[in-house]
Amino acid sequence: MALLNPTDPARRTRRLPTPKALAIGLLATVAGCAFFALSDADSGPAFNHKKHAEEGLECDMCHDTVSSEDAPGMPVLDACMQCHSGIDTEETPPEKQPSAFFDADGKLVNPRRTRLSDEVIFSHLRHVNAELDCAACHGDMTESERVDDSVAVSMADCMACHEQSSTPTRQVPNDCATCHSHLGPNGAPQTHDHNWQRRHGQVVRAHTDGLVNQCSLCHTEASCQDCHRDQQPQSHNNYFRLRGHGVHASVDRESCTACHRTDFCDRCHRESVPLSHAGSFGAPRNNHCLGCHEPLRSSSCYTCHKDAPSHRMAPPKPPDHVASMNCRLCHGVGLTLPHVDNGSDCNACHR
Amino acid sequence: MAPARWLWLLVATGCATGAGGPGPESTDVPDEVTLDAVEFPVREVTASGPPAVDAPAVDAPAVDAPAVARGGHARLQDPEAPAGQQPGAAEGGESAATPATDPESTAALGTTQQPESAESWFRGRWSTRYWLRWTDSDQKEQNIYSTLSADLFDAERDGITAHVTGRVVGDLDGRSQNLPAIVNTFDSGVVGQLFDAYVDFHDVSGLGVVRVGRQSIYDAPVVAFFDGVRLESEPIGSRELIVGAYGGLSSRIYEGQTTDDWMTGAYAELRPWSGGRARFDYLHLEDRTLFGNEENDLLGVGLWQQLAEGLQIDGEYTMLDGESRDVRSRLSYYDADADLQLQLSYYQLLETQRNLSLELDPYFAILQELFPYYQFGAMASTGLGEHFQVQSGVDIRRVDDDDDVGQFNRDYERVYANLTVADAPWDGFSLTLLGDFWMSGSRTIDTLGVDVTQEIDEDVELAAGTYYSLYKFDAFAVTEREDVRTYYVRVTHEPTENVDLELSYELEDTDIDLFHGLRLRGVWRF
Helix, strand or coil: HHHHHHCCHHCCCCCCCCHHHHHHHHHHHHHHHHHHHHCCCCCCCCHHHHHHHHCCHHHHHHCCCCCCCCCCCCCHHHHHHHHHHHHHHCCCCHHHHHHHHHHCCEEEEECCCCCCCCCCCCCHHHHCCCCCCCHHHHHCCHHCCCCCCHHCCHHHHHHHHHHHHHHHHEEECCCHHEEEECCCCCECCCHCCCCHHHHHHHHHHCCCCCCCCCCCHHCHHHHHHHHHCCCCCCCCCCHHHHHHHHHHHCHHHHCCCCCCCCHHHHHHHHHHCCCCHHHHHHHCCCCCHHHHCCCHHCCCCHHHHCCCHHHHHCCCCCCCCCCCCCCHHCCCCECCCCCCCCCCCCCHHCC | CCCHHHHHHHHHHHHHHHEECCCCCCCCCCCCCCCCCCCCCCCCCCCCCCCCCCCCCCCCCCCCCHHHCCCCCCCCCCCCCCHHCCCCCCCCCCCCCCCCCCCCCCCCCCCCCCCCCCCCEEEEEEEEEEEEEECCCCCCCEEEEEEEEECCCCCCCCCEEEEEEEEEEEEECCCCCCCCCCCHHHCCCEEEEEEEEEEEEEECCCCCEEEEEEECCCCCCCCCCEEEEEEEEEEECCCCEEEEEEEEEEECCCCCCCCCCCEEEEEEEEEECEEEEEEEEEEEEEEEEEEEEEEEEEEEEEEEEEEEEEEEEEEEEEEEECCCEEEEEEEEEEEECCCCCEHHHHHHHCCCCCCCCCCCCCCCCHCECCCCCEEEEEEEEEECCEEEEEEEEEEEEEEEEHHHHEECCCCCEEEEEEEECCCCCCCCEEEEEEEEEEEEEEEEEEEEEEEEEEEEEECEEEEEEEEEEEEEECCEEEEEEEEEEEEEEEEEEEEECCCEEEEEEEEEEECCCEEEEEEEEEEEEC
C-alpha cells in the first residue's frame, strides 16, 4: 500500500529546504552571531592608558573616588580638561581630544566595560582598603593602548580570589549574598527571566563549567526531579492522552524517553481500550482488517494483541484451489466472507 | 510553510541573535561581556600597592601584590595573626551585604567568618494537586496527587544526611476508568510511589559518596534507578580522578509486582587536561521482560572539552553487548551575560534496538524495533534587550535504511520557535508566542500557542492563553485531521515566602469531545 511504501517518491516531497540550503541557513545563523558579537568588541574612541601612564599619571588621579567611595570614579570632562586645556591645540585630531569621549551631558560615551548589574554589590573602597592593587583585577593598564573587554572582571575571577584569600582563621565570604543583593532562596538570577521555564532545559544540556547559571549553586538534584514530576509538558492534554501521544511516539519515540520508561506505557496500554475499537471494529465485520498488512508485527495492533493468533494461521486453501485463481469471483459475491476484504492478496494468509 | 520561509526564519533568527544583547542602558547585565579564555593570561604586576591617598590607615593586612595574576588573587598576608587582631573581628564582623563607605571601616575584603549555616535539619517541599476533569458527554474524573520531597540533616554539620521523595496518588472516583490517567490502572484507588529514599554517609575516609537506599544516577549513559548502594571516591591526584561503583535491585514503579531485576555498574571520571573531562561507564542489567529474561552490558565513553569560555564540545559513545550502540556529539556556546546560546548536535543510532532491559528498552513491546537513524539539531536562543527573548531550532532525523521506514520508524523534520516579551509594554506583563511543527511524511503535528501573564501585585499573577494543535496522521489508510484547541486561565498566589497556590481552568475542544479541567495546587517549602 502506498501508505507504507517507503520508497514512494510522493512521500519524499520535502516541505523544508534541502539539507544544503538548511546548512547555509545554519551557517548564516552562526555567522550572524559571530559577526555582531565580534564587531562590537572595539567600538568607540580608543583611550590610551599607556600614554597617560608614561606621563606619570597614577590611577587615582583620574579615577579619583576609587579610594573613598564604592564607585570607581570614572573621570569627567572637566577633570580631563585640567590638563588637556594646556595640551591640546587646534591640530589635535578630534578623536584624541577629551570631548570625543564625552557626550553633551558630560557622560562617557564609551561602553563601560566593567559596568555591573545594579543588583551586584561591589565596593572599590573595600578592595582598596585591603591594599589590593588596581592591576590585581584590571590587569596592567600601563600597557593598555585601548580599553577592551580584558579590563572586566568575571564572576569566576571574583570567586576565585575570595576563595584563595580565605584562610582557616579568616574566611573571605563567597556566598551569593556577598555580591548579589537580589539573589537568594526566593530571588532567582536575572538570567532566569524571559521564559526560563521553557528554555532552561537547553541551558542545562549545554553543561558548561561556568559559574554563572551553574544549577548546583542553588538547586539540588532533587529540585529538578520535584518540579518535573509535578509539571507536565503543555502538550500532555486530554487529546494527547487519548490519541496524540501515539502520533508523537510514532514520529519520535526518543522524546518520550526523557520522562517515561516502557513499564509506564505498558501499564496503561494493558488497561486502556483504544478509541478506534468501536462499532464494527470487531466481529462480525472485523473492520480492523482494513488496517492490517504484512508482516503483522509492524502493525499497531501488536501493541496490545500480542497473543492474537497470527493471520498466517488462516485456513489453508482447499486442494483444488490454486494461487492463480481469482478468489473474488466466488468469495464475497456468492460466498460471504467472515471478514472484510481489504483488497490484499488472499494468498498472503490462505496458503 | 514554503521552504524559503523556513530559510528566512533561520537567517532572521541568526541576525536577531547576533544583534541581540543588552543595550547600553541595560541594568540587567554588564554592558560588555568579557569573553575570557579558559586559561587566563598571567599578568606579572610590578605595582607595589594601592595608590597613595589621603585616607586614614586601616588595620588591614598587607597584600602580596606582586603575586597577582588575572584569575588569581592578592592573598591577604599574615594568616597566622590571631583572629582577635583581625580587622572587623572585634566588632563581630561586617555584613557582607553592606558595602563599606567609611574609610575607617574594618572590613578588608571581608575578614569575618562565614556565618554558620542556618539550615533547618528538616527541610523540603510538599506539593498537593487536585485535578478535576469532566466532559460534555458526562464523563468525570477526579484525582489527587501529593508529593513530598524532604532532606534531613546538613552535610556541612552532620555525618549522615537523608533524602526522601515520594508521592501518593488517589483516584477520588474509586478507580474509575472514565478518562485516562495512570492512576486508573492500579488495583487500588490510592497508590503510593517512592522515588528516592536514601542515606548519605559523609565522613568516610577516602570516599566522597556513600549512599544507601533507593536512588538514581543521571550521569550514566542511561538513568540507573535502583535500590542499593553507591560508592564514589574523592578526587584523586592532579587529574581529579574519581572512581565509583553501584548496584542493587532495579526499581520498577509501574510493573506492579515485586521484582528481582538487578543492576550493577562502575564508572571513572577524570580531568586529563585543562578544560577537559572524560568519563567511562559500565552497566550490567538483568531484567525479566515480557519476551524473556534479558541481560545487557552497556559500556560508555564520554568526553567534554571547553574550548573557550562558554564554548564547549562534547561527545559520547556507547556499546551494548559488544556492539556499537550509538554516538552523540554536541557543540555548545553559552554566554549567560549576553543571554546567548547556540547549539549544534548530532546523534546516530548504530544498531537496531529490540527487546532490552527496561532501562534501555525502546518501547519494544508497543512500538517494535527502533531501527538505526541519524539526527541533526541546531538551536539558537538569545535575549534582545531587556524585554525580548527568542529561541528557535531545527531537528532533522533520517532513518539509515529506507526499507526500515515504517509505522514507528520515521524520518522527520521539526522546527520550533518561541518569542517572549517581558515587562513590556508595562511592568509585570509578559507575552509568549510559540510554534512547534513536526513533519514526517504523512504525519504532521502543528502547534501554535500564546500565553499572556500579568502580575497583579507582588504576590499574585494572572495568566491566560491558548494553543492550537493540528494532528494529521494516517489511520487505516485514511488521513485523519484532528484539531485541538485549548484555552486556559491561571491564577497564582504566594501568600507567604514559602507557600505557592495555583488555581487553573482549562477548556479543551477536540474532535473527540469537549473537555474541562480544573486544577488546584499548593506548594509548601519548609
